Amino acid sequence: MLNPRLGTLILMIIGAAATRLLPHPPNMTSLTALALFGGAHFADRRLAYAVPLLALLVSDLVLGVYWSWSSMAWQPHMWLQYLCFALVVTLGMGLQRRGGAVRTAATMLAASTLFFVISNFGEWVFQPWYPKTAAGLLECYVAAIPFFGNALLGDALYTLLLFGGFRLLEGRFASLREPGLQHA
Numbered sequence: 001m002l003n004p005r006l007g008t009l010i011l012m013i014i015g016a017a018a019t020r021l022l023p024h025p026p027n028m029t030s031l032t033a034l035a036l037f038g039g040a041h042f043a044d045r046r047l048a049y050a051v052p053l054l055a056l057l058v059s060d061l062v063l064g065v066y067w068s069w070s071s072m073a074w075q076p077h078m079w080l081q082y083l084c085f086a087l088v089v090t091l092g093m094g095l096q097r098r099g100g101a102v103r104t105a106a107t108m109l110a111a112s113t114l115f116f117v118i119s120n121f122g123e124w125v126f127q128p129w130y131p132k133t134a135a136g137l138l139e140c141y142v143a144a145i146p147f148f149g150n151a152l153l154g155d156a157l158y159t160l161l162l163f164g165g166f167r168l169l170e171g172r173f174a175s176l177r178e179p180g181l182q183h184a
Contacts, residue, residue, distance in 0.1 A: 004175040009041050010051055012166060016158060017055035020063060028150040031056060032111050033158030035085045039092020040099065041166065043178065049089050056085055080122035084115045108159045112152050120144045 002010070016030035016037070035052040042048035088111040095104055120140055123129070130136035170176045 004173070005178060006047075008166070008169065008176055009038075012162060013038055013051050013055050016162060017059040019158075020059045024154070025150050027147040028154035030154065030158035030162075031085065032088055032115055032151070032155045033108070033162050035088035036092040036095075036108060036111055036159060037162040037166070039089035040095035040104075040163070043096075045093070048093060049086060052089055053082060053085060056082070075126070077119075077122040077126040080126075081119050084118045087114060087118075104159065104163055108155050109152075112148075112155045116144065116148045116151065
């Protein structure tokens with residue numbers, strides 16, 4: 001049987017991942033926020049990585065974004081995106097003992113930027129859309145700027161909802177508090 005804190009964290013992450021099934025502007029999703037949230041709130045490192053990454057994988061499969069598991073396995077740019085989300089979980093772990101609104105916001109901004117830089121580099125390297133030159137890389141980043149704006153808005157919104165919502169729940173229900181840790 002799950003303890004109330006663990007069950008609530010898992011349900012919040014699954015719920016956030018499920019928002020991908022709702023209509024939304026391109027790249028305005030909960031993914032970076034849920035990876036950051038998982039890293040910040042799961043005391044068990046295995047769960048901190050497993051729950052957000054599994055939520056991402058399941059939502060990808062439900063959406064059919066990558067058509068099938070076999071086609072996804074052969075798309076290196078997708079694995080690079082999963083690596084980015086694992087790095088975001090790691091950034092979230094830095095919030096476990098030293099949280100706070102400003103630090104959480106700064107970490108969210110760093111996570112969003114990290115994902116933008118690495119995932120678009122992966123698109124440039126692994127996709128045929130841009131020439132494999134410095135100018136092609138710059139063109140790839142410039143073309144992605146509008147999506148980065150949406151990503152930042154989504155990351156900010158969902159970070160506020162997840163972190164703020166859980167903070168409110170912790171204040172209301174003692175069984176959700178983890179002794180000795182101050183969460184963002």
